[in-house]
Each structure stands twice: as structure tokens, then as C-alpha cells.
Amino acid sequence: MARERDESKRLAILAAAKRLFAAQGFDATSVADLSREVALPIGTLYTYFENKDAIVQTLVEEGWDSFFATLSSVANGPGNPEERLSLVVYRFLPELLSDLDLISIILARADKDDKLEEKLERLGGLISSLMAELAVSRSLVFDFPPRRAMAAIGIYLLGSIDTLRVSRSAGIELGAEDFIDFICLSVRSSFGVELKDPSSSLKTD
Amino acid sequence: MARERDESKRLAILAAAKRLFAAQGFDATSVADLSREVALPIGTLYTYFENKDAIVQTLVEEGWDSFFATLSSVANGPGNPEERLSLVVYRFLPELLSDLDLISIILARADKDDKLEEKLERLGGLISSLMAELAVSRSLVFDFPPRRAMAAIGIYLLGSIDTLRVSRSAGIELGAEDFIDFICLSVRSSFGVELKDPSSSLKTD
């Protein structure tokens, strides 16, 4: 039998692509660069991916899948709405911000993603329904029509991501905790909900 | 080389470049594309700009200059801090968001901008000092250490910009007013300051 297709090579290609595409951009990265980075001949890259575009697309799709998996396990998981919102902020957001390379690529290629609307709707839906549950549990009337909800989610999420990205480019040291800090502040002053870090809650009470 | 003779041609090149770079990206736009779009021979482009990169750089620099001019005239202008903050939100932000092409380019090339840190500091400084004035005038103690201020400004500004950009790519219709609406809401609940549209204030009082 001939050699088996080697998943570790596929993953190595994706990892190298993530590094290079984030660092220098998709167009500025040649397949030859990629082949050098991953230490595999050019032809081999084409054994694992149909073309250069398929590499970014896989990166983006698997990235969203992973983010969605974390987000929905947290947003639809057990616990009351406050706890789940805390998890979104203290678990999901740091995971998101930890993969700055991937989100740089996702943002840079948003305009080429033809399932983007679907993804945003899904993302918006998950967070909106969590907010709605929170409103019900608190007997509050949140005045959040869809457009305002969309704007709010976008601003907090994309704002955190992009500020992190840009500040890193500028050599300014901001970290995930700075955004979490600000979002908690905003949530408290807007909704009167105090989000607590679930990992430290074990100790406090 | 680069002998600026006819300002209208120079501006036409920049305008065409803004359109094309925003629509298809810097790398995907050839100098020949640009020459076709602006209906000027390739050689002429090189009379006005040293090379392709100098075109984006000029676009980015003049864009920031224009944004700064508006922002500082408003932030350092006459009126009390509340009024000036209102102008930032109701005058500066719409101007910023109206030039989506330019900010797409600025964001996409942030990582190549070697004066980015300086710009962000200047931007942060302008807004931070306005916030500080607001605190003094209101006798409030805003707990806004530099990192939190940076995060806040980044989130609102970049969040608005990028949400607008991404939503447009996804075919979702959000407009500047949705972001203004959300930011006013946030400012009110965080600082207790009610921002009013200055254009309508003429009539109310």
C-alpha cells in the first residue's frame, strides 16, 4: 500500500498558514513561503489542499466552528443567565482573543466569506437569546431592538478583537483582561448585572 | 519623479486608489487597474507618486490628518465638555463612518503603519483629556486608568467601524445612527451624561 494521508501534515500546513497569513497577509504570502515555513515541498501542499484559497477557507471555517462550539456550550449550558453571561465573557472571549492570528485572518477576509451573514446571524442569535433570558430572569424590560443588539454585540466583540490587534501592531500592551474589565463595567452600568469570574467564584462564596 | 504639478490629477489618483484598494484590496489592485480607473497613463502615476506604496501611505496619512483636524477642532473647540463630547459623537463619528473605504484601508494596513503608535496616542490623548474635563466639570471621579481608557476608546471606535464594515460585507443594513444610538446609551448609563444632537439643540433652546 502507498503512504497514508497524514493528518499531522495537514495540521502543520494550517498552522504555518495561520502564522504567515496573519503576519504578512494572504496575498503577500506565497505558496512557496508557506512550503518553506512548513518544510514540505510545494506539491505536497496541493495533496492536502485544492489550492491556496482552500487553505484560508479551511482555517476560517474550522476557526468559526471552534468558536461556535465554545460559545454555544457556554451560552446554552447549565446555570442561570448571569452565570452563563459570565462564562461568555470570562471563558469565550479570552479564547477568542487568544487566537489573534486566526481572528486577524477572519476579519481581513470577511469580505470574501460568502457565509458571513449566516455566521453573524448565528452569533447574534446566541448572544441575543442569552440577553433575553437575562431580562426575563431579572424582570427587566431591556429595550434592545435587533439593530441595537447587533450594534452592541458587534461593538463589544469586534471592538475588543480589533483594538487588541491594532494595539499589538502599535506595540501597546493591552490584554484580554483589559477588555473583560471594560465589558464587565459596561454590563454593570447598563444592566445592573455584576459578572463574576467563574474560576474565582469557587472561593468567594 | 514625483513632481507634483497638477493637484487635481494627484487627487484623482488618490480617489481612484481609495475606491479600488477598499473594494479589492491593495495587493489585488494593480497599478494598471489604477491607471485605467483614473484614465491616466501609468507613467503619469509615477510622476505624482514614487511607487504604489506611496499612494496608500499618502491616502492613510491624509486620512488621519483629516480625521484629526475634525476631531481636535471639536474636542478642543468652544463649549462645555458635554457639548464637545456630543460633537465628537454627532459630528466626528459620522464623518469617520462615512468614509468606509478609507477606514477599511487604514485598518487593513494598520500593521504596516510605522507611525501607528504615535497616532493612537494622539487620538487617545484627545479623547481622554475631554473625558477628564467632563469629570472635572461634573465633579465626578471617573475611574479611568490609561489602559481602561484605551480599551474603551478602542472598543467604541474600532468596534463601530469594524461592525459597520463587516455588516456591510454581510449585506446587513446598519448605519452610523445605530452606533451613535448605542454609544449615547452607554455614555448615559456609564457617566450619567445625556448627549444631544447639536443640530437639533438650536431649536430646543
Place this chain on the structure above:
Amino acid sequence: MARERDESKRLAILAAAKRLFAAQGFDATSVADLSREVALPIGTLYTYFENKDAIVQTLVEEGWDSFFATLSSVANGPGNPEERLSLVVYRFLPELLSDLDLISIILARADKDDKLEEKLERLGGLISSLMAELAVSRSLVFDFPPRRAMAAIGIYLLGSIDTLRVSRSAGIELGAEDFIDFICLSVRSSFGVELKDPSSSLKTD
């Protein structure tokens, strides 16, 4: 390498190659295309043939062998010269024209065939000697020096083949019978010999 084990696989490869090489050309057909068409792994093709070129060469050689077998059985067979010439036209020519794929390949690769001269001489010899017999039996003096004979045979044979091939490309519906019809006409007016379809001759006399 090239260990002929399973004759049916070898034939399947040749049949698939004939189809693809005729339809898209030798250079435009990849070994991978061929492997897909014949539903056999690439490696297996190399078990049956040393390389891609050996496949066309085999196709061409076996094609000529088959044509020669038919032609010489008919030209050297029983019957008087008129009957045998009729068989050449009514039996051999239709067989030749029925395998348009093969003759397309043979013609397209004529310039790479290093036994071409030998083949043409053999072909010319078979037909020339039949014509000579016909002359003797009719007590005619055919003025057919070798060059004229060569030209005549080439024109009728290659002319029929190529006109059929080209007309098919152009979507014009010409069939073997049109060429037989014309050749019979030419033979009658040139040599005064009436060629009759041997299959119908059973009935007529």
C-alpha cells in the same frame, strides 16, 4: 514494472486512453485523468505500461496491426482483383473510418512515429500490387509510377479520414458511405472498374 498480468486491465487502459487521447489530445490528458477514467490506481497503470508514451505507442502499433490484418486478408485474399478492390473499399475502409478515435491519434502522432515510413511502404505496397493485378487482369496499361500511386493512395485514404474527422469537428454530418460513394465514382471514371458492395452481390447474382 510493465509486468503484463491481467490482459483485461491492459485492454481497459488502452480503451480509456483511446477515448481520452482522441477527445482531448495526448498532452492535455494526464495520467491521473486516465487512471480516473479506467478506475484503476495510477501505480497500476505503471505496472502495465512503462510510461505514458508507451500507452500511445501501443495504441498506435496495435491499431496499425489490426488495420493491416484486415487490409491484407482482403487484398491478398481469394477472388479476382475487382472483387478484392471492392472489399478494400467496402470492408476495409469502413472499418478504418469507424475507429475515428484511433486514427485521430495515429494522424496526430504521425510525426513522432519512427516506423512511419515502413508502415506507409507496406500500405502502399499492398494497394499498389492490387492495382497492378487489376491492370493485368484487365489488360490495361495504368500509368501509375510510384509517386503518383503514393499520391493517389494518400489522397483517397488520408483525405477520407481527415475529411471525416474535420467534418465531425465542424458538426457536419458526413459518413463512411459518402466517401465510399465518391471513391467508387472516381475508380469507375478513372479505371472503368465498377466496384460493387460485396454484401449485396450475394443477391444480385
Place this chain on the structure above:
Amino acid sequence: MARERDESKRLAILAAAKRLFAAQGFDATSVADLSREVALPIGTLYTYFENKDAIVQTLVEEGWDSFFATLSSVANGPGNPEERLSLVVYRFLPELLSDLDLISIILARADKDDKLEEKLERLGGLISSLMAELAVSRSLVFDFPPRRAMAAIGIYLLGSIDTLRVSRSAGIELGAEDFIDFICLSVRSSFGVELKDPSSSLKTD
């Protein structure tokens, strides 16, 4: 002003392409080969032709145009039908056969030519109407239904061309005069028309 587009370069490219495409085939000739043969950098070839395919297409189209120009000037020219048919055979056919490289390419790419039907109809029309005139002038009733006429023209024309091509590949020395000789013989025995070489007719009468 910049350099002017240089027609002599365009022609040099076409001439080199004719040589190489005829000698080794279109697919087997790389653009780099062509650039070497014509002693012009690769990029320059793309200044004159959109792509490799456009080069053959130009070659084929301009080739047909030239053939048609000769053929129609001769077939529709002055003189009685016999004289004009003589010119077709003694003027047009030698011109056709003299450019063996070009006709090799035309034949090899017939299946990619999407105006082939149109060309064949035009060619068939020119010759058919000349034959019809000949019939009228001779008060003969030629029994040439379209399919038979098509077959006849194809056989003589393509047969001559392809026999010449193949015989040259095989190292057999046949020349245009051999085909002219055979065609005159066929015309005489089929139609009773004696074709005379127009260049020698000056002397004979």
C-alpha cells in the same frame, strides 16, 4: 512618448510560433521556448498577445484569411470556368501546400476552432459554385449533391495536405506537383476537362 507597438515584433512572434507549433505541437511548445526562439523576453510576448492561445488563433485566422483571399481572387476572377479551375489547382493549391507548417497547425487545431463550420462552408461554396459554372459552360449535368461535393473537396484538399504532411514526416519526397498531377488526372477522367498550367499557357497559344 513611449515606444511604439512594433508590428515587426508581432510578426516575428507569429513566425516563431508557426515554426515551433508545427514542429513540436502547440502543447509541447512552452511560452519560454517561443520567447527563446524569437529572442524576446516572455513579458514582451504578452504585450503583443493576450495569451498563448491567442497566438495560435491569430496564426489560424490570418492563415485562413490569406488562403481565402487567394482562393476567391482566383475562383471569382476573370476568365472562363476552365481557366479559373486551372488557377485554383495551379495557383491556390501550391500556395496552400507551400505553407505546410501553417496547415499542420490548422489541421491539428481544427477541433478547437469554433468558426470551423463557417470556414468550411465558405470554402465549399467557392469551389462548388465554380464547379457549377463549369457544368453550365460545358452543358454537362454533374451529379454532385452537396454531400458528395463536400466529400470530393475534402478528399482532394485535405488528402493532398495530409499526405504531404505525413509523407514529409516519413521522409518520403512528395511535392505539390505530385498532387496537382493526380488531381488533373482525376478532373480529366471525371469531367473531361483538361486543366492546363496557366503560366505555360502563355507560350502554347
Place this chain on the structure above:
DNA sequence: AATGAATGAGCGTTCATTCAT
């Protein structure tokens, strides 16, 4: 013996920049 992943030279094409005019 049978396989199909691996390979890398070579393909057709592009394009930022130069420079003869």
C-alpha cells in the same frame, strides 16, 4: 504485487517599475 502520496521542475501568466522616445 499493488498502491497513491510525494515530489519539484516546469508550466502559463502577471505586474511594479523603468526608460527610450
Place this chain on the structure above:
DNA sequence: AATGAATGAACGCTCATTCAT
């Protein structure tokens, strides 16, 4: 000064063949 044809390195990708399994 203004031009656009010229350039050639570099691009993304293919594929006949090999060889580890």
C-alpha cells in the same frame, strides 16, 4: 515632462514518475 512598451522575477499550480508501504 509625459508616456506606455518593455522587462524578468515571481506567482499559483500541474503532473509524470517514483517508491515507501
